[in-house]
């Protein structure tokens with residue numbers, strides 16, 4: 001069996017279930033194959049005298065039969081690659097926010113330099129039949145850099161965030177280089193069909209790519225296999241957490257505290273892609289148009305701090321403080337506050353109880369690759385009396401979760417109406433919708449995601465891999 005090598009911006013201890021996300025997704029495959037996980041350590045190396053950064057060698061750590069290899073970054077690389085190109089160019093543009101992008105030429109150079117550094121440090125750790133799986137927008141050119149150094153392994157790439165339409169992509173000065181770089185992979189996976197369509201349209205119009213069969217594109221003398229692999233969650237693990245002591249305690253505590261109220265919940269990172277101000281506006285509209293919800297409906301909005309060193313996030317934080325203050329000031333009573341806004345992380349083991357105690361979840365991003373909170377909310381519900389999910393049609397999850405109440409988060413009135421419908425939906429309709437949603441997230445869970453992607457990568461024609469090593 002080939003060894004799995006995972007490369008992502010950050011790594012995590014695969015034994016640590018609390019890490020969630022990628023750690024859970026790749027844990028089994030890494031453990032089965034005695035795998036390697038390579039990424040940035042999260043540390044910024046001190047500069048040596050004279051301002052030259054020390055060259056760092058990967059720190060190797062063994063966790064069971066898995067090896068973690070992490071690199072420190074120099075201050076310059078951290079600023080240009082991570083804060084700059086990844087978070088101030090690719091993140092906003094891929095979420096359709098050209099207005100927030102900062103196309104500083106130093107950023108692109110830093111991004112390329114760090115991808116070269118990753119390739120250079122990873123290559124000596126590779127074995128000839130390793131299967132390499134690269135994750136996310138930080139590392140788009142990694143395979144091209146590895147190929148240039150002679151790497152002939154099978155390499156797959158998964159994009160966790162949305163792929164924008166061609167004309168938005170074309171706003172990035174280096175768009176051709178970025179998209180061409182993807183053809184150095186053997187398989188590129190997206191979260192949903194819409195993303196796959198955007199990528200196909202881009203390469204067909206900009207690089208005259210040809211479709212070869214159902215799921216291959218040919219351009220730049222390379223054949224690239226592409227597909228939609230919607231990421232899922234570990235449903236059973238989440239149900240277990242909901243029924244464990246901490247989950248039950250949280251559930252009972254919330255239900256008691258809000259026994260006379262209807263609870264609405266939002267759980268997000270504080271990020272402009274998540275549509276948080278629009279959500280507060282819609283909730284305000286609900287209180288204005290359906291006054292029976294006053295003194296009753298309470299929105300708990302948890303917004304975990306995120307990327308606080310970037311200006312756009314600081315602005316969003318101030319905007320949210322203002323909006324939540326206003327709605328509480330205008331509608332609040334001595335014994336009821338419409339919004340409880342918490343700018344903190346919630347421990348993972350407490351989330352399922354919180355989800356289960358909520359009558360409605362508001363998952364209303366303006367754009368989102370998938371959104372796992374939507375799936376976690378479904379998994380945590382009581383099947384006999386499930387809460388209702390209000391979901392943005394612009395989240396990747398909307399392609400799979402059609403039985404949720406789908407909304408356009410830019411439409412304040414429409415979203416408020418959908419929230420009212422969720423709050424008043426009869427039990428039998430809620431059960432019917434929830435059963436359909438639950439069976440879908442169970443079928444397409446986290447194991448389905450990693451095994452179907454890796455299976456497809458293993459099946460890539462070997463001829464192509466050999467060809468790739470020569471380009």
Ligand code: ADQ
Nearest residue numbers: 160231267268269302303304345346368369370371372373
């Ligand atoms: P994120 O933008 O981080 O991830 P999301 O999928 O919503 O978004 O959340 C990831 C995890 O973080 C979930 O397990 C959730 O429970 C947890 N989380 C979020 N807010 C939290 C909070 N306030 N407190 C505690 N935990 C919180 C990116 C893409 C997504 C894609 C994922 C996975 O932007 O679209 O779904 O990767 O591919």
